[in-house]
Amino acid sequence: xxxxxxxVERLADKLQSLADRTAAEGGAKSKLAQPLADDAAxxxxxxxxxxxxxxxxxxxxxxxxxxxxVAPTSPQLGRRPAPKAKQPGASGGPNPWLVVGVCxxxxxxxxKWIDWRGHAHPRG
Numbered sequence: 001x002x003x004x005x006x007x008v009e010r011l012a013d014k015l016q017s018l019a020d021r022t023a024a025e026g027g028a029k030s031k032l033a034q035p036l037a038d039d040a041a042x043x044x045x046x047x048x049x050x051x052x053x054x055x056x057x058x059x060x061x062x063x064x065x066x067x068x069x070v071a072p073t074s075p076q077l078g079r080r081p082a083p084k085a086k087q088p089g090a091s092g093g094p095n096p097w098l099v100v101g102v103c104x105x106x107x108x109x110x111x112k113w114i115d116w117r118g119h120a121h122p123r124g
Contacts, residue, residue, distance in 0.1 A: 004048040015040035 001009075015036055023033035053059035 002049055008043060008047045012040045012043040015043060 019033045019036035019040060022029045022036065024030075050059060
């Protein structure tokens with residue numbers, strides 16, 4: 001590895017460590033973590049020996065642009081446990097539409113009863 005390659009690699013390592021630190025801090029700074037990691041991956045492609053090899057046709061020039069890697073900001077959780085199977089007859093409650101219908105009928109019946117009682121004793 002040439003001196004130029006080593007300097008480019010050191011710069012890429014610094015960018016990657018900066019990306020990891022900003023990802024760990026959270027907040028507005030954490031939004032810069034992914035672009036910094038992408039920049040670190042790009043800078044690694046700018047090594048003088050790689051540029052020379054691509055110019056001579058010895059290295060591939062049609063690679064897809066990659067994304068840099070940022071360490072996760074918190075521990076990653078494992079798989080969630082499967083939901084418990086429902087036992088027959090143990091539902092979560094009555095159907096909500098049935099409850100709404102019963103309340104509607106009860107409200108109409110109460111309104112009719114109040115109106116009927118109002119006609120029995122008119123104010124006059």
